[in-house]
Amino acid sequence: MVAYRYDKSFEGLLTAVFEAYVSKKFPDVLLGENEVAPLFCDEIVDILTDEARSSRVWKGLELRISHSALYTLPDCWLSELPEVDMLIFRYIRKAFDAKESIELNFGDPDVLELSKIWRHVQKERERVLQFVRFQKTADGIYFSCLEPAYNVLPITLSHFIDRFHDQRWIIYDAKRDYGFYYDLKEVTEIHLDDKQWNSNGIIAESVADTDELLFQQLWKGYFDSMTIKERVNPKLHRRNLPVRFWKYLPEKRRR
Amino acid sequence: MNDNVLDKLKTLAESAKYDVSCSSSGVGRGHKSGMVGSTSGWGICHSYTEDGRCISLLKIMLTNYCMYDCAYCINRRSNDIRRATFSVSELVELTMEFYRRNYIEGLFLSSGVVRSPDYTMERLVRVVKDLRQIHRYNGYIHLKSIPGASRELVDEAGLYADRMSVNIEIPNEGSLKQLAPEKDFQSVFLPMNYIRQGSLQSKEERKHSRYAPRYVPAGQSTQMIVGATPERDKDILSLSAQLYRDPSMKRVYYSGYVPVNTNDARLPAVVKPPLLRENRLYQADWLLRFYQFSVEEIVDDAYPDLDLEIDPKLSWALRHPEKFPVDVNTADYELLLRVPGLGVKSANLIVASRRFGTLSSWQLKKMGVVMKKAQYFLTCRELPMRTINELSPDRVRRILTKGDKTPMNTQYTLQFSDD
Numbered sequence: 001m002v003a004y005r006y007d008k009s010f011e012g013l014l015t016a017v018f019e020a021y022v023s024k025k026f027p028d029v030l031l032g033e034n035e036v037a038p039l040f041c042d043e044i045v046d047i048l049t050d051e052a053r054s055s056r057v058w059k060g061l062e063l064r065i066s067h068s069a070l071y072t073l074p075d076c077w078l079s080e081l082p083e084v085d086m087l088i089f090r091y092i093r094k095a096f097d098a099k100e101s102i103e104l105n106f107g108d109p110d111v112l113e114l115s116k117i118w119r120h121v122q123k124e125r126e127r128v129l130q131f132v133r134f135q136k137t138a139d140g141i142y143f144s145c146l147e148p149a150y151n152v153l154p155i156t157l158s159h160f161i162d163r164f165h166d167q168r169w170i171i172y173d174a175k176r177d178y179g180f181y182y183d184l185k186e187v188t189e190i191h192l193d194d195k196q197w198n199s200n201g202i203i204a205e206s207v208a209d210t211d212e213l214l215f216q217q218l219w220k221g222y223f224d225s226m227t228i229k230e231r232v233n234p235k236l237h238r239r240n241l242p243v244r245f246w247k248y249l250p251e252k253r254r255r
Numbered sequence: 256m257n258d259n260v261l262d263k264l265k266t267l268a269e270s271a272k273y274d275v276s277c278s279s280s281g282v283g284r285g286h287k288s289g290m291v292g293s294t295s296g297w298g299i300c301h302s303y304t305e306d307g308r309c310i311s312l313l314k315i316m317l318t319n320y321c322m323y324d325c326a327y328c329i330n331r332r333s334n335d336i337r338r339a340t341f342s343v344s345e346l347v348e349l350t351m352e353f354y355r356r357n358y359i360e361g362l363f364l365s366s367g368v369v370r371s372p373d374y375t376m377e378r379l380v381r382v383v384k385d386l387r388q389i390h391r392y393n394g395y396i397h398l399k400s401i402p403g404a405s406r407e408l409v410d411e412a413g414l415y416a417d418r419m420s421v422n423i424e425i426p427n428e429g430s431l432k433q434l435a436p437e438k439d440f441q442s443v444f445l446p447m448n449y450i451r452q453g454s455l456q457s458k459e460e461r462k463h464s465r466y467a468p469r470y471v472p473a474g475q476s477t478q479m480i481v482g483a484t485p486e487r488d489k490d491i492l493s494l495s496a497q498l499y500r501d502p503s504m505k506r507v508y509y510s511g512y513v514p515v516n517t518n519d520a521r522l523p524a525v526v527k528p529p530l531l532r533e534n535r536l537y538q539a540d541w542l543l544r545f546y547q548f549s550v551e552e553i554v555d556d557a558y559p560d561l562d563l564e565i566d567p568k569l570s571w572a573l574r575h576p577e578k579f580p581v582d583v584n585t586a587d588y589e590l591l592l593r594v595p596g597l598g599v600k601s602a603n604l605i606v607a608s609r610r611f612g613t614l615s616s617w618q619l620k621k622m623g624v625v626m627k628k629a630q631y632f633l634t635c636r637e638l639p640m641r642t643i644n645e646l647s648p649d650r651v652r653r654i655l656t657k658g659d660k661t662p663m664n665t666q667y668t669l670q671f672s673d674d
Contacts, residue, residue, distance in 0.1 A: 104610070104611070105611040107608050108611075126299070129295075130301050131301070132357045133357060134355065142355065142356065162286050163286065163394075164357075167291075167355060214257075215352050219358050221261050221264055221268075225269045226314070227304045228306050228308075230513050231307075231530065232306050233305070233306050233307040236306075237303055240303040241302065249302070
C-alpha cells in the first residue's frame with residue numbers, strides 16, 4: 001500500500017497527480033501533514049507542492065474535460081469532506097486515462113459521487129446567498145456573520161460584489177473564523193480578532209447604526225404578518241429554512 | 256421611519272399575503288454603474304413563512320382601501336378591517352433599506368382600487384418610477400396591473416417593472432360577475448393584452464437596436480382562486496393552457512380558497528383550504544409546461560377532475576398501460592418524461608449517462624432516480640420484473656396508495672413467534 005503525504009491544498013493535490021504519473025506509483029491513501037499513516041503501509045511519498053507541476057496537470061485536464069466540468073473540482077474541494085481529495089484524485093486519473101471525456105458518465109461511481117458533492121456545495125452556496133443578513137454599523141459598513149456547512153464563501157463573492165457594489169460590506173464565516181471585506185474597489189480576506197458581535201451574530205449596540213434595530217423589527221413584523229395561519233406547515237418550513245441558520249436570521253430570532 | 260410605519264407595514268402585508276405569486280425569476284441582470292442591485296435568473300428566496308411559502312419579494316400593498324366589493328377578497332369595501340396607506344417615500348425607503356440588508360430580492364407592489372383604476376395605477380407607476388430613477392434601484396420589481404387601467408399607464412409601468420400581473424381570480428366569467436359585480440373578463444384580459452403586445456413589440460425593437468428599452472423582461476403572470484366557485488379542474492386547466500399560448504405568460508398561480516370572509520352566502524363554507532387540490536393543479540401545470548403534456552391528456556370529459564389520491568402523471572400512466580414499460584436504455588427523452596417518478600433532471604441524467612454503457616436499475620437508484628413509482632413502468636438492463644402489464648393498473652394503484660399488502664410481497668416473509 002502506497003500513501004502520499006501532502007499539504008492538504010488543492011495545488012498540492014494536483015502536484016500529487018503529477019508525481020504519481022511520473023513515478024507510476026499510484027497512492028491508495030492521501031495523508032495530511034500531521035496525519036498518522038495507516039497500518040501495513042509499504043511506502044510513504046512526501047509531495048512538495050509545486051506551482052509549475054500543478055498547473056501542468058490543470059492544463060492537461062483542460063484538454064480532456066469541459067470547462068464547466070473542470071471548475072466543479074475546486075468547488076468540490078471546498079466541501080472539505082474527509083474523502084473528497086481521494087475522490088478528486090481518482091476522477092482526474094480516470095479523466096486522463098479515458099479516451100473520451102468522462103464527465104457525463106454518471107454510471108461511474110466516482111463521477112456520480114463528485115457530481116453529488118458538487119450539488120451539495122452549490123446548494124450551500126445558494127443558502128448563503130439567501131440567508132446572509134447585513135446589519136448596518138455606525139461607520140456605514142454592512143456586516144453579516146453565519147456558519148455555512150461547507151467553506152463556500154469564496155464562491156459567493158462575485159454575487160455580492162455585483163449586487164452591493166456601492167456599499168462596503170463584510171461577510172464573516174464564524175465556523176472557520178475568517179471572512180471577506182469589500183471596500184468599494186476590491187475584496188480582501190480578513191480575520192477579526194476583536195469580535196464585536198455575540199454568539200448569534202448580532203453586533204454590539206455601541207457599533208450599530210441608529211436605525212438598525214428598527215429595520216430588524218420592521219422585517220420581523222413583516223415576516224410574522226406574511227404567514228397564513230390556516231396553512232401553517234412547520235415541517236416544510238424547516239426543510240426550506242434549516243434550523244441551523246435560525247440564530248443568524250433577525251426574523252427567526254427570539255427577543 | 257417610526258412605529259407608525261411598523262403598524263402600516265403589518266396591516267398592508269396582511270392584506271397582500273393572499274396573493275401567492277412571489278417568484279423573482281425570469282430575468283438576469285448584472286449591476287449597472289451608478290445603480291444598486293442586480294437580478295439573478297432563477298430568483299433567490301430570502302426567507303420562508305411558517306406555511307412554507309417563499310419570501311423573495313417585499314409583497315406589499317400601497318393601500319388596502321378599495322372601492323370594489325369582491326366576495327373572495329379580504330380587502331373588499333364591506334369588510335371591517337384596519338386600513339392604511341403608505342406614502343411613496345415611506346415605501347421607497349423601506350424597499351431600499353430591506354434590499355441593502357439582503358432581506359429581499361425586490362418589490363412586489365399591488366394596491367386596492369381607490370377613486371378609479373387609472374388613479375390607482377398612476378400612483379403605483381410613481382413608486383416604481385421613483386425607485387428606478389431617483390434611487391437608482393436595479394433590483395427586481397413585480398407590479399400588479401389594476402384591472403381596467405388604461406393602456407398608456409400599463410405601457411409606462413412596463414418600462415420600469417420586471418414582471419407584471421393581472422389576476423383572473425375566478426376561472427369563469429359568470430362566476431366572476433356573481434362574486435365581483437364590478438369586474439368582468441374584459442377588464443382583466445385587456446391589460447393582459449397590452450402587456451403581451453408591449454413585450455412583443457419591445458422584443459422586435461431590440462432585434463434592431465440593443466439600446467431599445469426592455470419592456471417587462473420577465474413576462475407576466477396571473478392567479479386563479481381554486482375552490483371558491485364550482486368550476487372543475489378541466490375548466491381551470493383549459494384556461495391555463497390557453498393562457499400559456501401567450502409567449503409573455505410565464506406562470507399561472509393557483510390559490511386554494513382561504514375563507515377570509517365568513518358571512519357571504521355566495522361562497523362555500525369551507526373549514527380547511529383545498530391544499531391537496533391546489534397541489535395537484537400545480538403538478539398538472541408542470542406537466543403542461545415542462546413535460547410536453549396537453550390538457551386533453553390530463554383531464555377530459557370522462558375525468559373532469561384531477562385524482563386527489565395520486566398525481567396527474569401517474570393517473571395518466573395508469574389509464575394508458577399500453578405505452579409501458581419504457582426501456583431506459585433506448586427510449587426517447589420525451590418518452591422518459593412520461594414515466595411516473597422520472598423528472599426532467601432524472602431524464603437528462605439518463606440520456607447523458609447511457610451513452611457510456613447500458614444502465615441497470617442499481618445504477619438508476621445510485622443516480623438518485625426515485626424508483627418507488629418508476630419501477631412499474633421501466634425496464635433496464637435486467638429482465639423486467641413486475642411492470643404495469645404483469646400486474647394491472649388497478650393493482651399498481653393499490654400498491655402505490657396503500658402500500659403492498661398482497662400475498663406476492665409477503666410470501667417470502669418468515670413468521671417467527673416469540674414463545
